[in-house]
Amino acid sequence: MQSKITLSLAVPVYNGADKLKKQFNRIFSECDNKKFKNFIEVLISDNASTDDTRKVVSYFKKKSNKKKNIKITYFRKKKNEGVLKNIIGLSKLVKGKYILFSTDDDLPTKGYYKEIYSEIYNKNFKEMYIAPIHNSRQYYHSLFGKNIISYIISRGSIFSGIILNTKCIKYKSYLKTLYPQVELFLDYYINHGMKDLSMNSKINNIDSKKVHKKFDDRFQRGKDYAFLGRINILEKFLKKKKIDFFQFFIAFYHQYKWGLQIKFMLRQEKAFKLENIFYKEIIKIERKKLLTLIIFLIFINNFFSKKMFFYLEAFKIKLLS
Numbered sequence: 271m272q273s274k275i276t277l278s279l280a281v282p283v284y285n286g287a288d289k290l291k292k293q294f295n296r297i298f299s300e301c302d303n304k305k306f307k308n309f310i311e312v313l314i315s316d317n318a319s320t321d322d323t324r325k326v327v328s329y330f331k332k333k334s335n336k337k338k339n340i341k342i343t344y345f346r347k348k349k350n351e352g353v354l355k356n357i358i359g360l361s362k363l364v365k366g367k368y369i370l371f372s373t374d375d376d377l378p379t380k381g382y383y384k385e386i387y388s389e390i391y392n393k394n395f396k397e398m399y400i401a402p403i404h405n406s407r408q409y410y411h412s413l414f415g416k417n418i419i420s421y422i423i424s425r426g427s428i429f430s431g432i433i434l435n436t437k438c439i440k441y442k443s444y445l446k447t448l449y450p451q452v453e454l455f456l457d458y459y460i461n462h463g464m465k466d467l468s469m470n471s472k473i474n475n476i477d478s479k480k481v482h483k484k485f486d487d488r489f490q491r492g493k494d495y496a497f498l499g500r501i502n503i504l505e506k507f508l509k510k511k512k513i514d515f516f517q518f519f520i521a522f523y524h525q526y527k528w529g530l531q532i533k534f535m536l537r538q539e540k541a542f543k544l545e546n547i548f549y550k551e552i553i554k555i556e557r558k559k560l561l562t563l564i565i566f567l568i569f570i571n572n573f574f575s576k577k578m579f580f581y582l583e584a585f586k587i588k589l590l591s
Contacts, residue, residue, distance in 0.1 A: 316345065331344065430473050493551045
């Protein structure tokens with residue numbers, strides 16, 4: 271039996287009441303009309319929040335009952351089961367033909383849901399659709415297309431704005447990382463492909479915390495900022511021959527390029543101790559020779575930049591490790 275709901279907006283939540291309220295306000299401002307009736311379901315998976323998340327959802331559920339244009343489904347776990355279980359369980363709870371993922375702290379600009387409606391209403395597709403993120407460019411074809419795995423990892427880690435066909439979600443075997451969605455999206459892309467959506471609206475992150483404060487926030491990223499989880503996912507897909515070594519190499523390069531950007535931001539924030547701890551953690555991997563080469567290449571690529579000495583220092587530290 272075909273689902274009556276076209277799109278399930280799936281939002282995993284933990285202590286995000288204030289941000290979730292802004293999400294709901296955006297949804298209701300665009301979707302609380304007859305055009306969206308039976309089109310969108312908002313599914314909240316609450317990982318045993320201790321803030322006002324339940325109250326926020328309850329308020330908007332009552333509001334939705336007035337016109338009955340927006341369906342809101344709320345699941346609350348008895349205890350905090352962690353990011354992994356909260357995310358991977360989403361696809362089992364939704365009722366829509368398609369699932370649109372979102373975090374509570376990524377707020378789309380005006381017109382977002384109207385554009386999403388135009389993109390998917392009365393259409394059949396299996397590709398992974400990707401909505402644009404503010405300050406993040408869309409995929410550009412490079413290195414014979416081998417850079418797309420790197421793009422899926424980087425864009426997929428943001429989580430919000432990814433649309434999948436619910437029936438095509440088959441992935442089950444997840445590593446214990448804070449990025450289960452990266453595994454899901456990589457596997458989905460390999461099987462069904464992807465399409466960047468051309469939209470005027472964008473998704474903005476409304477979490478204004480500095481980087482050093484995110485290491486020990488509600489996501490509990492740890493000393494490595496959950497960085498090594500991405501590397502382990504790459505290793506897994508290479509080992510299972512779902513990607514080739516050239517794809518692995520390019521993605522590996524871009525992940526460490528991002529890692530060094532985190533290191534630089536920590537330095538700018540004068541979080542020197544955390545900067546050193548973070549860098550020591552992310553260079554503790556088995557592929558020591560490859561990592562040395564990668565950091566050297568990143569240094570060479572920045573040889574004429576203002577950060578040249580920063581990257582030279584990072585390379586020296588790697589050589590001495």
